[in-house]
Amino acid sequence: MLPPNKKIGIIGGGQLGKMLIEAGQPWNIHYTILETQSAPAADIANRHIIGELSDADKINALAAQCDVLTYEIEHINIQALLKLEQEGKRIIPSPAVLEIIQDKGLQKLFFRHNQIPTTDFELVDNSTEWTDKLLKLKGEKIAAKLRKGGYDGKGVELVNKSEMLNFYNKIPFSGPAVLEEFVENAIELAVIVARNEKGEIRTFPIVEMQFDPKANLVEFLFSPADISPEIEEKARRIAMETIFKMKGVGIFAVEMFLDQDQNLFVNEIAPRPHNSGHHTIEACYTSQYEQLNRILLELPLGSTELIKPAAMINILGFEGVKGAYEITGLDHILGIEGVYIHLYNKAETKPKRKMGHITILGDTIEQVKEKALVVKQHLGMKQL
DSSP states (O other): OOOOOEEEEEEEESSHHHHHHHHGGTTTTTEEEOOOOTTTTTSSSEEESSSOOOOOHHHHHHHHHSSSSEESSSOOHHHHHHHHHHTTOOEESSSSHHHHHHHHHHHHHHHTTTTOOOOEEEEEEEEEHHHHHHTTSSEEEEEEEEEEEEEEETTTTEEEHHHHHHHHHHGGOOOSSEEEEETOOEEEEEOOOOOOOOOEEEEEEEEEEETTTTEEEEEEEEEEEEOOOHHHHHHHHHHHHHHHHHHOOOEEEEEEOOTSSEEEEEEESSSSGGGGGGGGHHHBBOOOOHHOOOOHTTTOOOOOOOOOEEEEEEEEOOOOOBSSSESSHHHHTTTSSTTTEEEESOOBTTTTTTEEEEEEEEESHHHHHHHHHHHHHHOOEEEO
């Protein structure tokens, strides 16, 4: 049965927190968020502690009011969470896991030390180390990532090795970074993994992502991915093995590259509900958000089976539109069967900001892709 009067604390109050709360509302769960004054989840949370995510006192205040803590963003106060966990507070995922994932360098070292397939890489602490480290990597293109603080495509740059070696001032990051070999013409996949404290583990159907090359944000997502059953099984196994070896409990998105020789490489892990799982709200028997609620409430994991093929489109802020806005084309879009719109309750927009998403269901993936193109053509945004 559902635990009575269970209180869940969420560090962060963005769209992920909003959708987590929406998934738990049928169960009468009490949610408290910690977030600054304006936040997408603020209007539907039972309680809102106003504060910065780095403020240890505010995190402690949240913990004192809740039975279990989770978070919807990586860049939070690790030390405060580690102390709380040592004192016996349930925190899912564990801050020990977050400490690895929060630092892209530690992530890559974890993959290497645990024989998890990943692209070759070098770590640099400052700009003076770039030349020597670049020479150790194969290929002309290199993916450079800040070790900490990057999000939504920020803190990631695709660089040309020869330009870096010849023009010193073109180095994009002066602080600690990861330099990774680039996988040419890769298919980008994601596996959402759910694991509870009993060790029960399930994966959602694998999704294929298509990125906006300028913003480095997901433009389209399709489920199921157009891959062979053998690759699907291998990707699931790698994803589950990664979370098992990390001793992860919670919801995790394991992002991967599939190269032209059908080799899989783990790119990054997100220790929370993820953009690549938004479609599960309508497309799966149990969404990634309900699944996380089940884990937080110590309930059995739900079925992750796909009900129908699906696509997801991010509603991103349009170029030239900033501040108050109106999303246009929704009347036409909502007239299409199997289309679901989620808006994130953000008062202002800016270019490439995530403002919402649209999920599209169909009887076949081909039908879904046709609908997705129509939706994309009619989706617009204007300045108010």
